[in-house]
Amino acid sequence: MAVKKTEAIVIRSYPLGDSSKILTFYTKEFGKVRAVAKGAKRTKSKFRGNVELLNHGFLVFFEKPNRDLQNVNEFDLINCFGQLKQDFDQTTYACYCSELVDAIEFEGGVNQGVFSLLIDTFKALPAAKDILLLVRTFELCLLNETGYMPLFSHCISCSDLLIDTPAKFSDRLGGLICLTCRRQDLHSVSISLESIKLLKTLQQTDISVPYEAQVSPKNHQELKTVLFSLIANQTQKQIKSLQFIENLK
Numbered sequence: 188m189a190v191k192k193t194e195a196i197v198i199r200s201y202p203l204g205d206s207s208k209i210l211t212f213y214t215k216e217f218g219k220v221r222a223v224a225k226g227a228k229r230t231k232s233k234f235r236g237n238v239e240l241l242n243h244g245f246l247v248f249f250e251k252p253n254r255d256l257q258n259v260n261e262f263d264l265i266n267c268f269g270q271l272k273q274d275f276d277q278t279t280y281a282c283y284c285s286e287l288v289d290a291i292e293f294e295g296g297v298n299q300g301v302f303s304l305l306i307d308t309f310k311a312l313p314a315a316k317d318i319l320l321l322v323r324t325f326e327l328c329l330l331n332e333t334g335y336m337p338l339f340s341h342c343i344s345c346s347d348l349l350i351d352t353p354a355k356f357s358d359r360l361g362g363l364i365c366l367t368c369r370r371q372d373l374h375s376v377s378i379s380l381e382s383i384k385l386l387k388t389l390q391q392t393d394i395s396v397p398y399e400a401q402v403s404p405k406n407h408q409e410l411k412t413v414l415f416s417l418i419a420n421q422t423q424k425q426i427k428s429l430q431f432i433e434n435l436k
């Protein structure tokens with residue numbers, strides 16, 4: 188049994204009996220770690236309420252090889268993102284971002300870029316003028332970091348360059364298709380040139396310096412359609428917090 192120490196973010200939390208919690212951490216050094224925090228729900232717990240969803244802290248756990256569930260020994264708080272948690276929408280979208288990290292599978296599983304992306308997003312949310320634009324940027328950055336970088340500059344079928352060229356989005360092919368290739372997916376959907384430009388811009392955006400722009404409801408809807416489709420292709424899972432967000436509208 189080895190003692191492991193790393194920075195970590197609590198991305199999921201479930202009760203275990205009356206007093207304990209099963210937690211999923213996204214850690215800087217070991218990727219996703221599932222662990223039990225024994226007695227975490229007791230008022231006099233050694234965790235002092237630190238093992239809450241979205242908290243960033245310094246985790247010490249005992250690693251038992253070949254076990255799916257580890258034991259949390261310590262979790263010292265670095266940042267509880269108090270400002271974010273005072274706002275319902277920001278908290279909901281931060282939970283959505285955490286759930287996406289949990290759901291998306293990628294090779295190796297250890298990715299410090301994903302770890303930093305989550306922290307930078309939580310820090311950026313309270314200042315964001317347009318939360319949805321920030322969340323779309325997060326989704327694109329997550330796809331890039333995990334190796335599923337979508338191409339918005341070329342037709343996914345014939346590879347022709349798309350510069351100010353009308354195109355459609357193919358859910359089945361997972362990218363943009365030029366009008367010559369549109370017969371390859373009769374269910375492809377329209378996407379405006381403005382939305383294609385926005386996708387390219389957001390893909391190049393550093394989330395700690397978020398892109399600010401006036402985005403029309405139509406463009407927002409198109410960005411959402413494209414990103415949800417690309418994410419669904421990668422996760423193959425239903426994102427529960429997304430359904431929750433959709434039900435609020």
Ligand SMILES: [Zn+2]
Nearest residue numbers: 342345365368
């Ligand atoms: Zn084409």
